[in-house]
Amino acid sequence: MSSVAAENAKTVENLLAAFEGESNANAKYTAFAAKADAEGWHGAASLLRAAARAEQIHAANHARVIQQLGGEAKCEIHAVAVKGTLENLKTALAGEQYEIDTMYPGFLAEATERKNNAAIRTFTGALEAEKTHARLYGEAIALVAAGKKDAWVGAARPFYVCPVCGYTSETPEEHDRCPVCNCPWDRFETIQ
Ligand SMILES: [Fe+2]
Numbered sequence: 547m548s549s550v551a552a553e554n555a556k557t558v559e560n561l562l563a564a565f566e567g568e569s570n571a572n573a574k575y576t577a578f579a580a581k582a583d584a585e586g587w588h589g590a591a592s593l594l595r596a597a598a599r600a601e602q603i604h605a606a607n608h609a610r611v612i613q614q615l616g617g618e619a620k621c622e623i624h625a626v627a628v629k630g631t632l633e634n635l636k637t638a639l640a641g642e643q644y645e646i647d648t649m650y651p652g653f654l655a656e657a658t659e660r661k662n663n664a665a666i667r668t669f670t671g672a673l674e675a676e677k678t679h680a681r682l683y684g685e686a687i688a689l690v691a692a693g694k695k696d697a698w699v700g701a702a703r704p705f706y707v708c709p710v711c712g713y714t715s716e717t718p719e720e721h722d723r724c725p726v727c728n729c730p731w732d733r734f735e736t737i738q
Pocket residue numbers: 571597600601642675676679
């Protein structure tokens with residue numbers, strides 16, 4: 547049973563929608579990574595796995611705030627439609643773009659109006675991390691579309707994921723600290 551205060555109802559509804567989106571993105575990217583490996587796009591598979599881990603971090607962060615506000619973090623995981631890797635990457639990028647352009651800005655505006663700092667923090671971390679995914683997916687799409695198996699998309703490679711906010715980088719030591727949440731870079735997870 548939910549014990550969400552009336553003034554937090556909309557914020558919790560938004561957090562639940564974000565929790566569902568991130569949980570399903572995690573499932574989708576995990577399935578897309580397996581397909582990319584099967585097609586020999588092992589570097590694209592590495593990226594999809596790193597992004598999947600980041601979405602899991604976002605979902606866990608949102609869930610924590612939902613629970614703090616008296617809600618229950620539950621959602622439905624939908625069956626994933628897996629196509630070829632180029633199509634899958636385009637689907638992934640479209641999802642990120644929706645979150646960056648529409649979903650998170652709207653949710654952030656509502657949380658800001660409510661002065662809910664915990665919600666603002668979890669939405670901001672996710673929004674900024676999704677921008678790193680959109681950039682990397684864009685690069686991967688161009689290389690896969692051109693059939694460049696000799697580029698980074700063709701060979702398994704490490705990506706670095708902030709364990710706090712999910713910021714994702716292709717560079718081992720881009721900064722001393724996460725540029726989004728200030729987490730020390732040496733705590734980043736290496737995902738391949
Ligand atoms: Fe993402």
